[in-house]
Amino acid sequence: MNHYAVQGGKIAGVCLAGFLLVVLAHLLTASAIERRGEREIYEHLGALAPGRAFGLYTPVSGNEPVLGFYPAWYGPEKTESYIVAVQGTGYRGPLSLLVHCAADGEILAARLLDNQEIPGMGKTAENHDYMNKFLGTGAAKPVPLEPRDLPPQDAEAVCGVSITFGGIARAIEKAAAFIKAGGGR
Amino acid sequence: MLQTFSKGFVQENPLCVHLLGLCPVLAVSVRLIDAFAIGLTLLVILIITCTAMSALKPHIPGRFHVFICTVIAASCASCAELLMRAYMPGLSDRLGIFVPLLTVNALLLDRALGFARENTPGVSFWDALGMGTSFLLALVGIGLIREVLGSGTITLVPAGSFSGVIMIPGLSRSPIRLISLPAGAFLIMGYLKAVFDIAHPPVKTTRKENKP
Numbered sequence: 001m002n003h004y005a006v007q008g009g010k011i012a013g014v015c016l017a018g019f020l021l022v023v024l025a026h027l028l029t030a031s032a033i034e035r036r037g038e039r040e041i042y043e044h045l046g047a048l049a050p051g052r053a054f055g056l057y058t059p060v061s062g063n064e065p066v067l068g069f070y071p072a073w074y075g076p077e078k079t080e081s082y083i084v085a086v087q088g089t090g091y092r093g094p095l096s097l098l099v100h101c102a103a104d105g106e107i108l109a110a111r112l113l114d115n116q117e118i119p120g121m122g123k124t125a126e127n128h129d130y131m132n133k134f135l136g137t138g139a140a141k142p143v144p145l146e147p148r149d150l151p152p153q154d155a156e157a158v159c160g161v162s163i164t165f166g167g168i169a170r171a172i173e174k175a176a177a178f179i180k181a182g183g184g185r
Numbered sequence: 186m187l188q189t190f191s192k193g194f195v196q197e198n199p200l201c202v203h204l205l206g207l208c209p210v211l212a213v214s215v216r217l218i219d220a221f222a223i224g225l226t227l228l229v230i231l232i233i234t235c236t237a238m239s240a241l242k243p244h245i246p247g248r249f250h251v252f253i254c255t256v257i258a259a260s261c262a263s264c265a266e267l268l269m270r271a272y273m274p275g276l277s278d279r280l281g282i283f284v285p286l287l288t289v290n291a292l293l294l295d296r297a298l299g300f301a302r303e304n305t306p307g308v309s310f311w312d313a314l315g316m317g318t319s320f321l322l323a324l325v326g327i328g329l330i331r332e333v334l335g336s337g338t339i340t341l342v343p344a345g346s347f348s349g350v351i352m353i354p355g356l357s358r359s360p361i362r363l364i365s366l367p368a369g370a371f372l373i374m375g376y377l378k379a380v381f382d383i384a385h386p387p388v389k390t391t392r393k394e395n396k397p
Contacts, residue, residue, distance in 0.1 A: 011252070
């Protein structure tokens, strides 16, 4: 019994040493990784809504998949729009998106961020022109939720990756509906 | 000691003779700088894991060696990944999953669970240093060949006004795209293996047949 306890203690000691090493690395790098994340977010915001000023991030609870939003202002009349952070579900897990909506819910731009989709298939949604099919929808025009709702050339492009497309489309629709219902105000 | 260090360079080259650790060769040897980074990371992880395994082996029962080796390698790989994400984000994005995957690299498992278990920490250190360095040099060589032929460029570290990319006249306009693809990596590996086999013909072994 004592022999097994000693062996177990040695193995636990090695595991603890490994754990402490990772914790130390985490403590040394956490602030740099966080700063990098913030810088990347503001780069994305600038690309989604060029020339606008951004407000602080406001988290949203109880309105899944909407996670929160950044207000944005443009021009001397301070036209307001919103950049909504949403999390959809793709073929291989969560899809993080930023969706730029006008105050009436119209989609102005969108960008896919973190995802685990398959390279060459669902991952093609990272291309910025992929989101062009959603632009102008969300207010008067409904968001296309199925490939059959798209023009033929766009429907062909999402053929075979319809789960990723559906996940993105539903997340974008929820973002537009949230803003349309006055969620940002 | 010198023999332990140098045996991996030619006659026991892990990549070009034993074909160990092909995963990063196929995936991240498209650019010279990526190949160098993954090779250097593996070298550091290999040295730490092999030396630690060799030092710990008298104290840990044999049936737990695989577990302990995985814990040590995974801890080192996690640290490497965190450091890359913090201070070399571009490189971290390009190498992606292949840094954590170094935990189960065939070369690492071979040296840590084979050689290091049967030798002293000092000998294991020199073996890991030699094997890791030879793997790094082979990977850098393959990365250089693939980038020059497949993209017509050589990517180094940017410094000051130097963007870090050297364009090769002629090849940068019409590169051999196949070499950038995984199939190209297999082709290069095949030619390198042939060169190494010609230089040092493999020892023929006779296999005992199991007669019923």
